[in-house]
Amino acid sequence: MKRLLFAGLALSSAVPAFAGIDAAKAQAIAGQHMCLSCHAVDHKVVGPAYRDVAHKYKGDADAMAALMKKVKGGGAGAWGPVAMPPNPGISDADLQVVLTWVLAGAPTQ
Numbered sequence: 134m135k136r137l138l139f140a141g142l143a144l145s146s147a148v149p150a151f152a153g154i155d156a157a158k159a160q161a162i163a164g165q166h167m168c169l170s171c172h173a174v175d176h177k178v179v180g181p182a183y184r185d186v187a188h189k190y191k192g193d194a195d196a197m198a199a200l201m202k203k204v205k206g207g208g209a210g211a212w213g214p215v216a217m218p219p220n221p222g223i224s225d226a227d228l229q230v231v232l233t234w235v236l237a238g239a240p241t242q
């Protein structure tokens with residue numbers, strides 16, 4: 134039992150490094166690409182709060198690919214009638230950093 138608990142703890146502390154979450158970099162990129170003029174971490178602005186996005190797609194293995202496409206191409210309907218305009222200027226690598234951070238619950242430290 135003790136061993137199992139220890140294994141669990143070791144695993145959960147290894148997850149952030151594994152998933153490559155870089156909160157500072159993600160927020161800098163999101164700022165540069167104006168994502169943060171429509172989105173905040175914990176409350177709705179024009180678009181949904183990033184923590185709500187994380188909640189909605191929790192456990193959804195296809196979320197990263199679907200959201201990459203949605204953010205680049207824009208669209209509406211997932212959160213309401215207001216559309217997100219296309220964001221073609223962000224590179225796939227940068228977008229992946231931002232979405233990894235968003236899907237991890239948008240930690241701010």
Ligand code: HEC
Binds near residue numbers: 170220
């Ligand atoms: C002009 C405002 C605006 C900007 C700029 C913007 N968004 Fe959005 N975003 C929205 C709106 C509105 C929605 C809700 C769309 C819907 O209901 O399907 C949204 C939805 C999303 C979602 C959830 C999509 C879904 O289908 O669940 C993600 C993730 C997201 N935005 C990330 C980003 C990122 C990353 C950027 C910057 C590259 C960005 N947004 C820039 C307005 C914006």
